[in-house]
Amino acid sequence: MNAYVPAPPLPTDLDGYRIDIDAARERADIVLARPPMNTISMRQREQLRQTFEALDEDDRVRVIVLRAEGEHFSSGGFIKGFLEASPEHVSKLAWNIAAPARCSKPVIVANRGYTFGVGFEISLACDFRIVSETCQYALPEQKLGQIPGSGGSARLQKIVGITRTKDIVMRSKRIPGRQALDWGIATECVPDAELEAATDRLVDELRGFSPMAQRTAKKLLNDTEDSTLSIAIELEGHCYSRLRQSDDFKEGVLAFHEKRAPNFKGS
Known part of the structure; x- marks a missing residue:
């Protein structure tokens, strides 16, 4: 007989984000809350992984939404954090950011404004990407003498193919919301004022299935x-x-x- 394993607890003292659970709507929101750019710290990446794992085991939650405060989803990670992090910590970056994909429940991300670097990478790990017309996706690591390190180029190539991925990664090219929809990166593109309503509709639709x-x-x-x-x-x-x-x-x-x-x- 397998021993009972309790659900992992939600992390406390959250770094740069908050968690909102609406049990009546069977919904949990993970909200990036470090405006105006919502940069994502090294510690925050680890906490986000823990949060997805805990919400995956939470019986109150059917659908998880990842979104952000303000006009930009995220400009990416703290640049200095890469230089300060240990090699062991850096080796876990892709595993942490892949947490939405490993989560057994549907995960929706709502993107508006800058969605760069790790902000784009964690969005690519989600199941549904609802974007505002203001959204701009980018993997700008080439400008730092680096490449994406949290699964971005690999996931993107699966979606858009090697030619478009090289264009985005090797030129640090920005992809606006409408183009992201045309290329199959985004699930839906809506006017900025309708982003929340479009996200709400998809949550309610997914809740109607088994x-x-x-x-x-x-x-x-x-x-x-x-x-x-x-x-x-x-x-x-x-x-x-x-x-x-x-x-x-x-x-x-x-x-x-x-x-x-x-x-x-x-x-």
């Missing part, structure tokens, strides 16, 4: 991103078969035939 089906879909898609087509189809079949045994699938079929909205329980 939590188990959502978790399964996210894990399957993440796990098969680099697999062959035949392996992906095989794994999809196993996941489909498992979900057929769930209470949520039975409820979904029953609701379909009764022409009503399903009441999913996550079991």
Whole structure:
């Protein structure tokens, strides 16, 4: 018998952000709160990882939203922090910033204004990117004699291909919101005043689906991103078969035939 493992606690004394949990809406917001540029410190990266891991185990939360105060999502990391950090600490950067991707629950990021460096990288690790027309994505590390170090170039290449990734990374090129949508980086692009409303709509939409089906879909898609087509189809079949045994699938079929909205329980 497996021993019970309690959910990890949310970190305290938060560095540069806050956590808002709305249990009635089954939503948790991680809000970058170091305006005007919302720079992300080394300590903050570690705390963000801990926060995603804790919220992933929080039964009150169905959907996680990453957003920021002010007109800019984040101008990136503290530059001096890279010189001061130990090699061991630097080696954990990509793992910390990949926390949204490892999280089993849907993660939405709302981007406006500057979304540079690690701000862009953590956004790429989220499942849905809702952008304002003011959003500008960039990986400016070439200007510092560096390259992206938290998964940015690797994730971006999966989305837009090597030619566009070289254009963005090797020229430190800025990509505005509308172009990000056209290139498949953004899920949706809206006028700046509508960013919060668009995010709210997506949260409510995702809450209407089966939590188990959502978790399964996210894990399957993440796990098969680099697999062959035949392996992906095989794994999809196993996941489909498992979900057929769930209470949520039975409820979904029953609701379909009764022409009503399903009441999913996550079991």
